[in-house]
Every structure is written in C-alpha cells, then in structure tokens.
Amino acid sequence: DTAVSQTPKYLVTQMGNDKSIKCEQNLGHDTMYWYKQDSKKFLKIMFSYNNKELIINETVPNRFSPKSPDKAHLNLHINSLELGDSAVYFCASSQASRGEDTQYFGPGTRLTVL
Amino acid sequence: QKEVEQNSGPLSVPEGAIASLNCTYSDRGSQSFFWYRQYSGKSPELIMFIYSNGDKEDGRFTAQLNKASQYVSLLIRDSQPSDSATYLCAVNIGGNTPLVFGKGTRLSVIA
Numbered sequence: 094d095t096a097v098s099q100t101p102k103y104l105v106t107q108m109g110n111d112k113s114i115k116c117e118q119n120l121g122h123d124t125m126y127w128y129k130q131d132s133k134k135f136l137k138i139m140f141s142y143n144n145k146e147l148i149i150n151e152t153v154p155n156r157f158s159p160k161s162p163d164k165a166h167l168n169l170h171i172n173s174l175e176l177g178d179s180a181v182y183f184c185a186s187s188q189a190s191r192g193e194d195t196q197y198f199g200p201g202t203r204l205t206v207l
Numbered sequence: 208q209k210e211v212e213q214n215s216g217p218l219s220v221p222e223g224a225i226a227s228l229n230c231t232y233s234d235r236g237s238q239s240f241f242w243y244r245q246y247s248g249k250s251p252e253l254i255m256f257i258y259s260n261g262d263k264e265d266g267r268f269t270a271q272l273n274k275a276s277q278y279v280s281l282l283i284r285d286s287q288p289s290d291s292a293t294y295l296c297a298v299n300i301g302g303n304t305p306l307v308f309g310k311g312t313r314l315s316v317i318a
Contacts, residue, residue: 124303134293136251138305149305183250189302194239196306198250 096120097199099184105205106174113170114202116184123188124148125167126196127159130181139182142167171204179206209234213296213309222318226283230296230309233277238301240272242281245293245311254294255281286316 097118106112118125127139141149145161156172167184184199210233220226228242239258243251255270257263257279263270269282279298283290293313297306 126305128306133310134245135310136295136297136306136308138307141303141305143303148303151305187303193256194299194302194304195241195253195256197253198243201250 097184097186097197099182099199099202101202102200103203103205105207107207108174108176110174111170111172112174112204113168114182114184114204116167116169116199118165118184118186118197118199120186120197121188122186122197123164124186125161125164126185126187127167127169128183128185128198130183130201132180136183140167140169174204174206176206179204209237209298209307211296211298211307211309213294213312215310216313217315218312219315219317220286222286222288222316224286226286226290226314226316228281228283228294228296228312228314230279230281231277232279232296232298232307234298234300234307235274235277236300237274237277237298239299240270240279241297241306242268242270242279243295243297244290245295247293251295283314286314288316288318290314291316 140159142161185196187196242254257270271280293311296309
C-alpha cells in the first residue's frame, strides 16, 4: 500500500502555464507538507497544513497556492510557471503522537518548465 | 535563520568499513533529529530518528546526539555498496513542524 502518493510523477510544461500537483496520504495523519528540492538537491519547506488549515507559508511566491480539501489531500497549484520553478516537489505527512513525529515523503513530482 | 550544516562529500569508504556522517544545527530549540537516505531520483527515506542525548542503535545504524554541542551524527557499520546514497540530516522543533534539512552528504561505498 502506498502511504503518500503524488500525481503526476513527471510534469513538463511551458513558461507561463498553470499546473497542479496532487498529493494523498492514507496514513491518517493530520499534518501535510510541501517541500521543494532544487537542482542542488537542497530540500526546503514551502507549506504546512494541519487538519486542512494552513499553518506555515514560507517565503513562497503567491503564484503557488496550496489547497487541502480534506486532511488526507494536499494539492499545489502553480500559476504563471517560471523557469526557476523547475524542481522536484515532495509532499510529506506526519502525526505527532506517542513521542514520534516522523515525516513520510511521497515519491516526488519532477517539474520541468521550458 | 535556522541552519543545518553537513559536509557535502563525497565520502568514500571501502565495503565493510564504518561510515561516519556528521551534522550541526543552529537552532537550540530543536527537539527532533532525523537521518534520511535519498537514492538518486527517489524520495527521502527515514533511516533513524533521535530525540535524546546519547546513542541510538538500529541494526547497522547508530545515531548520536549531543544537544550541548548542537551535533548529530550517523554511523553505518559494515558499509555495503547498497548504502551508497545521499544522507540528509533534518531537524525540527518537535511535533508537526517543518523539517529543516542539511544539503546532504553523498556516501560512496566501494566494493
């Protein structure tokens, strides 16, 4: 069973387009995250949602808009894509309980903007 | 600015040797410490987590934490070629809070 899944796995698109990435977790976790991994492999937090509510919004351009329809899903919509948005986007989830707050990552979505 | 520092490597060790990976962090409020392994083109995979000062062992892996020195390490005993990957150190302030990652250390285990 896939714990954290993302679609699509690969996304190639032109500059200026709008695209969405979807994430679903079947772990029953309350908190979900979007991380961006750039070309130098540096992973950085973008957003954090807890029970469908936005908790953390790091300094991300407002072209990026997350949306959580329920606590098992966290989607990322990107408007007016730019070359610099090319990266791998990872979704993750966690549930702080019993003294463990491990984050589990999805397989990633490799976005290429041409 | 919360930072996590790691030596980028590559760290090369012969098969069967001990690989030692180090990490320092800047935020004294950090409570949870993680080591993830990432193979090329794959997602980060949890290896170990540690919350208390001292050592924590799991199979061939031992995590060490020293909060006074703001230092975390990962030892891999009997290194195997399949351990060749990038190892990411990550910390947070506990609970459901975002991880701050280091840039990773690339480990190469030579057969």
